[in-house]
Amino acid sequence: xxxxxxxxxxxxxxxxxxxxxxxxxxxxxxxxxxxxxxxxxxxxxxxxxxxxxxxxxxxxxxxxxxxxxxxxxxxxxxxxxxxxxxxxxxxxxxxxxxxxxxxxxxxxxxxxxxxxxxxxxxxxxxxxxxxxxxxxxxxxxxxxxxxxxxxxxxxxxxxxxxxxxxxxxxxxxxxxxxxxxxxxxxxxxxxxxxxxxxxxxxxxxxxxxxxxxxxxxxxxxxxxxxxxxxxxxxxxxxxxxxxxxxxxxxxxxxxxxxxxxxxxxxxxxxxxxxxxxxxxxxxxxxxxxxxxxxxxxxxxxxxxxxxxxxxxxxxxxxxxxxxxxxxxxxxxxxxxxxxxxxxxxxxxxxxxx
Numbered sequence: 001x002x003x004x005x006x007x008x009x010x011x012x013x014x015x016x017x018x019x020x021x022x023x024x025x026x027x028x029x030x031x032x033x034x035x036x037x038x039x040x041x042x043x044x045x046x047x048x049x050x051x052x053x054x055x056x057x058x059x060x061x062x063x064x065x066x067x068x069x070x071x072x073x074x075x076x077x078x079x080x081x082x083x084x085x086x087x088x089x090x091x092x093x094x095x096x097x098x099x100x101x102x103x104x105x106x107x108x109x110x111x112x113x114x115x116x117x118x119x120x121x122x123x124x125x126x127x128x129x130x131x132x133x134x135x136x137x138x139x140x141x142x143x144x145x146x147x148x149x150x151x152x153x154x155x156x157x158x159x160x161x162x163x164x165x166x167x168x169x170x171x172x173x174x175x176x177x178x179x180x181x182x183x184x185x186x187x188x189x190x191x192x193x194x195x196x197x198x199x200x201x202x203x204x205x206x207x208x209x210x211x212x213x214x215x216x217x218x219x220x221x222x223x224x225x226x227x228x229x230x231x232x233x234x235x236x237x238x239x240x241x242x243x244x245x246x247x248x249x250x251x252x253x254x255x256x257x258x259x260x261x262x263x264x265x266x267x268x269x270x271x272x273x274x275x276x277x278x279x280x281x282x283x284x285x286x287x288x289x290x291x292x293x294x295x296x297x298x299x300x301x302x303x304x305x306x307x308x309x310x311x312x313x314x315x316x317x318x319x320x321x322x323x324x325x326x327x328x329x330x331x332x333x334x335x336x337x338x339x340x341x342x343x344x345x346x347x348x349x350x351x352x353x
Contacts, residue, residue, distance in 0.1 A: 028153065042262065043077045044254075047101035049089035049206060052082045054229050055289055060159075061105065063281055064252075067273050072266060089204050096255050097152050103254045109187025110204065116334060118249060120345045121160065123327055124192040124320040127244045129353055131162035131223075131286035134247050136193065137348040144344060154259035156252045156270060157278040161223035161286045164189070164246025167236040168219035169212070173306055175315060184208045184220040188247055192320045193221065205230060212236060221246055224297075225289035233297035240306045241285035244317055252282075 046065070050056035057080060065078035081087075087095040092106035093114070108115045109122060121138040128134040137159050142150070172178050179197040184207075190200035203218050205226060211217045212235040220232060223246070227233040252274070259267065297303040307315065324342060331338030 003011040015241065027138075035159055038074075039075055040160060041075055041077060042266065043079065044068065044102040044258070045086065046078050046080045046103040046105065047084075047086040047092055047095060048080070048105035049084045049087075049092070049204070050082055051229075052192075054082070055225075055285060057082045058103070060282055060285055064273070064277050067277055069270065071269050071273050076266060076269065084206070089206065093153070093251070093253065096253055099255050099257065101255070102258045103156075105250065105252050107186070108249050108251060109189075112187055115147075115149050115219050116330065117145060117149060117336065117341060118142070119188055119327060120341050121249050121343070124188065124245050124323050125317055125340070126247070126346060126349050127353075128160070128162045128247050128349065130284070131160055131290070132284040133279070133349070133352040134160035134162040135283035136352045137345065138249050138353075139283075141344055141348050150251075150253070153253040154254050155276045156254060157282060158252070159250050159278065159285060161225075161246070161248045161250075162290070163241075163243035164221055164223050164248065165242050166219055166221055166238075166240040166245075167227060167232055168238045168240065169236055170218065171238045171241045171306060172219070174309075174312055175319070181219060182217040184217045184222075187248070188323060189221050191323050191326075192245055194307065195319050195322060196316060208232060209235060218242060219298050223248070223286050223290055225286060225293045227297040227303065228293035229289060233293075233303055235303040238304050238306060239294070239297070240317070241308065244313070245320070255278070 028140060046061060048056065048061065061080045061082070065080065068076040068078065081101070086101055087104065089106050090100070090110040092104040095101050096104035098337075108118050111332075121134075121141060123267065128137070135158070138220060142155070142158060166172055168181070170181070172179070175197060180199060182199045182201050183193050184203055185193050185200040186202060186204070187269050190202055192317070193200040203223065208217070208220050208222070208226070209230055209232055212220065212232060219236065220226065221242075224239070227236075227239070262270070294305070298305065328338035328342055331341055
């Protein structure tokens with residue numbers, strides 16, 4: 001533990017020094033492989049954007065890292081850099097490709113257009129009742145589709161938020177209430193909000209609280225956990241449940257050269273631990289957070305929860321259907337089987353629901 005703390009402090013100091021001379025992030029300068037008691041110890045860096053107190057760090061990253069360390073008898077040591085201290089959210093994947101970080105955890109939608117096939121798992125109009133279902137659909141679907149766009153890293157697993165909802169300063173009970181209001185969004189969610197009559201404002205989750213507090217936006221489309229995990233219940237008053245409108249996909253991936261440098265037994269440990277951790281913890285991580293955050297926000301901040309009736313929900317879903325058709329067309333233009341990709345996602349969704 002002391003060694004990890006020392007490495008984190010030294011790395012943070014180096015980042016501060018580098019930042020004075022250059023705006024470009026730089027890889028952490030430390031030995032990846034060290035000798036200890038005759039064993040090779042592989043020390044790897046991991047970058048992500050969530051705060052250090054968020055469950056993505058405390059439960060997912062640290063839990064996964066601890067499991068890898070235990071199963072490898074201490075030969076795999078991962079040092080986490082949360083809160084964008086090493087890489088910004090939208091730079092994480094490219095930063096892993098270039099080796100600035102050995103491992104990265106972030107959202108695919110922060111680099112819109114970079115992962116066209118994977119947008120299929122975030123399409124509106126497909127209902128995800130839980131993050132577990134959404135995560136299983138995405139991970140099994142990616143294994144089946146094996147898209148070229150993620151072949152430049154070693155993808156270890158993906159997880160999803162599952163259903164996302166609208167958090168607003170004014171009540172949204174119908175499409176009429178949504179017209180013209182500014183909503184923070186990312187990825188395909190922006191297209192959906194436009195079709196529904198809202199005005200999407202693209203920004204990362206890290207900027208949403210301030211934007212809401214300053215009145216730059218009037219709502220956010222996100223999983224329920226941000227009400228507590230990102231304190232957004234402090235700056236919103238209403239929750240409109242929209243399980244058909246949102247699903248966000250996150251990756252845990254490793255630099256390909258770093259992966260190929262690992263001995264085969266450690267590669268196997270990464271695969272086995274990642275699969276088990278995905279099943280036991282990662283896939284349902286947002287379910288746990290969403291349930292707790294909703295209860296907390298209602299009890300502690302007085303959030304009012306609005307549920308659309310069946311007819312109103314149908315009107316919303318009809319409005320966003322063109323997003324799926326547009327996806328199929330874009331895939332076909334890229335020479336990819338758009339209809340087959342969409343069918344794969346829908347069939348897996350029905351299976352895991």
